[in-house]
Amino acid sequence: MKLSQGVEWCLHTVVLLGQIPQGGPLPRHLIARHHGLPDEYFAKYLKLLVKAGVLLASTGPRGGYRLARPGEHITAWEVVEAIEGDQSFFHCQEIRQCGSGAASPEECNEPCAIHQMMQVAFLSWKEQLSRTTVADLVGQVPEHVRDRNRLALVNA
Template sequence: MKLPEGVEWALHCALLIAEAPDGMALPRRVLAEHHELPEAYLAKHLQALVRAGLLQATPGPSGGFRLARPASQISVLDVVEAIEGAASPFVCREIRQRGTGAARPEECLRPCAIAAAMAQAHQAWQESLRTVTLDQLVHRVPQTVRKRNRVKFSADR
């Protein structure tokens, strides 16, 4: 499965916001510059996170983005689905019912073995991402990087 770069951007930005000092909103400009991302394109992803209830946007000169709920209550899956949606990446087109090898309709009352395997894999992938929170990811970031980010964000304000 290949996810678009917007998922990576959203996850990294959500992680940076989770690392920000309490009460600090990080401006879109700061988030974009931090990873050398195009600000206008990043804005679309940040707004998707706001619509999903993961971020809060505060307008104005001291505005920016904050987590809408504690980092321990936002999973990686929440962020992925805010950007990409929850649909399975595999779409069964029922080709087993076409061509010279077509199965009869009564043989296709249940999903084929391939569709079932893909659905099972997608469910396992979702369950795995559901168990990882932003809070857990923050604690996986080396302390030296977390400290440097805090200093940088405070200086950028």
């Protein structure tokens, strides 16, 4: 499984926004510059987060992006789902019914063991991300880094 770079960009973005007093807003170009991201390409991911209700966007001279809810109420899964969708990373092709070793449709009433294993793995992964909030992730950022980020972005 390989996630798009947008997942990493967006997880770092929500963690950064969670560090800003009163939650922002921060202009897109400042967030992009802070993480060394291409501003225009980054914009498409921010739009997905707004559409998913993870971020709020405002326009004007004091506009930008901020968390749509307190960090305690936004999960890592919401961010991943906004970028990648909610589908399992495994898509069973039912190859057990193909080729010279094909099983009959009657033998395939239940998902195969591989399909079941992958579904359990996906649900476990999703559950872990659903238990981890933006606030949890912000809490793991060292205090001196949070202070540095606040100074750099609030005074920009």
